[in-house]
Amino acid sequence: MSATTLTDGRPDTRSAVPARRRKPLRSRAYKVFRVVMLILVVIVFIAPLAWMLLASFKTNVDIYDAGKSIIFSPTWENYNNVLGRNNYFQFIFNSFWVAFCSTALSLVLGVPAAYAMSRFTMHRSALVVLMARIIPGVSLLVPWYYVFSNMRLVGGFSVLILSHMFVALPLIVYIMMSFFDSMPLELEESAQVDGLTAIGAFSRITLPLSVGGIATAGILSFIFSWNNFMFALVLSGAHTKTLPVAIFNFVSYASIDWGGLMAAAVVVTIPIMVIALFTQKYIVTGLTAGATKG
Template sequence: MTAIVTNPPLSERKGLPAKRRRRRGVYPIVRVIALILIVLLFILPLVWMVIASLKNNVDIYDASKTIIFTPTLENYANVLSRNNYFVFIFNSFWVAFASTVLSLILGVPAAYAMSRFTMHKSALVVLLARIIPGVSLLVPWYFIFANLRLVGGFGVLILSHMFVALPLIVYIMISFFDSLPLELEEQAQVDGLTPIGAFLRTTLPLSVPGIATASILSFIFSWNNFMFALVLSGAHTKTLPVAIFNFVSYASIDWGSLMAASVVVTVPIMIIALFTQKYIVSGLTAGATKG
């Protein structure tokens, strides 16, 4: 049997290219508008924060001085010198650095084992640990660490941040190791290396983009974490997000200093994300095309 092909009416054939041309003309406009809205949604709060950090409290409440005002650095002087925020910056950096390094030391070999030996149940447990909200563990943690007299020290902060950083690193690195061919390690073992040696000399150097991604995301989480540090830190181990609350009192809020402190917290992470974005993208998409 031969199929009968019927041509559409001439009006429909003429109208189809016109519709396509209209769609091609509309879609770029929609994309540009959507992109502008998304950029404004994320940029405007940051711009307002920076502008407010250069105003005194009177100018912040004055709507006529939203754009035109006399800038001042008094808020930054108040934050960095009078309130000794360099100590809080060091505390945040030390907790973020230590929790990230320890999580990498434990998480990278664990992710390698789960990937190469197809430990799907263990990977599921790691994923569940990543999903569990941290606030549900704060009360048990505080009870245990308080009885051990560890509350207020750096150790308890580092351990609490590792609870989130370690599953994150394992989850990212499992996908990255899955994307690396097993033949490279087999060839290294044929050349005389042990399985551990093949991992250290072949697989680990190739996994640098994934390690960089996991490290950056873990560091950013720890730097921005507020809840764990609020409950478990002490007067000498207070981190930046908790220290910002020094400008919030029962009767009033020092908005200028609060915005200046927020800029101090935000700018380092924005710089890190800006210069390491290629590692983040390459690491997160490493296992996307596998198979």
Template sequence: MRTSPGYRIFRIVAIAVLIVVMLMPIFWMVLSSLKNNVQIFDVANAFNFDPSLENYRNVLARSDYVDYIWNSFFVAFMSTAISLVIGVPAAYSMSRFVMRRSALVVLMARIIPGVSLLVPWYYIFSNLRLVGGYSVLILSHMFVALPLIVYIMMGFFDGLPIDLEEAAQVDGLTPIGAFLKVTLPLSVPGLATAAILSFIFSWNNFMFALVLSDAGTKTLPVAIFDFIGYASIDWGGLMAASTVVTLPIMLIALFAQRYVVSGLTAGAVKG
């Protein structure tokens, strides 16, 4: 069925508006990071200014900022890795043995806002003397990452034919061997999707790290608060620090979008 010229024009305009709405905050953030505080509020010369990397030099020159980058990476990597080790076998079991009640519990865990658990978490972990360490941050991030990974991988495993595993077992593999050598390699798009989304959540998380971290385990989103003072805000430094936080995630999403799209749609239709 051929679409009318009017519909094509409407679609192009709608896509253009959506792109502008999505990219404008990022464009403004990067542009502001190249200005000083006076230039940022100079609306008349919003695009006519001499760009400077001084804000980035100030951000990266801080001796502890590299530590914040490491803290964010370590917590995101460990919470994602541990969640994958636990969540992938759990998702496989729920898919192959039709454990719908367990799947319902996982879905409920995804629905519960993590913020609502911050007070009991803080009370429990403070009594265990864990507040301020890496372990409490990793565990709190796993609360969101683990159900997300299980939910994605369940849909992916549902879409893989069980005949491949049965054929592998006929050839002499054990059920675990068939899972490791047949099913798991076929699940790479789903694994990549789950890992990327989990890492992005952990990297961007602010509330958990604000409450449960200390000066030694502070992550990048919390470190951005250092540019907000009682009497003034260093907008240039704030925008530069926000760009430093956002850039790695944007690069990951850009290069891994093929895996994310294929992984999210693989379980939509069963084979």
């Protein structure tokens, strides 16, 4: 008897049956593993947010009580303390104004700069931008404070906007350079053949086609500015505090108001989550621009 036939001449298919069954089993096991890992990742990211949201409706006594982790008597006192007594609407406006101005000015300066670096292969300038992205902004706080204090700008909105632009501007240039690199140069050449100048081709052809990248760069810049704590802690004043700095008021030398702290954290987090939810399409489009170039 051979390895593939039986004594009566029929082919031996017994060894092929396990091989055919093995593949569906492996595929099913992989799907189960993928679902389990996805659930674990979601739990890891969602659990802190869920705890923060629940803690914002608890008193400090309930927060320390492990038996009341899920079942407890909710209270609105923390939100009344945040939004009513501590004038957090002013801090929300300060955060929005600083983030909006720094993002808008960075876009006005960064988009043309990224276009010039991309089209004219300005490698040294791109290296300077990359260096600015690498240098931690915290290392510049002391020189900034010394310079701006001598200029009597510390405590105003202008110094906060300028300090946030130091990080936002390289980020926007870095993203937009990759986006412009992925766009075909033939579109601009065709526009110039039709009579447009280089600036006209940029403003009428390239700029409208790069809306996805501009939206991505602007959104990420706005999120950075909204969440920034260290710059505002050192450079802001009593009337220009942003939300992350205002949250620090719930931490005192002797104790921490965890309920108020969690309520303030929810107030900070919700606007960014809403922005990310409605603009995720632009973020994914802009971050993947240029990934398949070449």
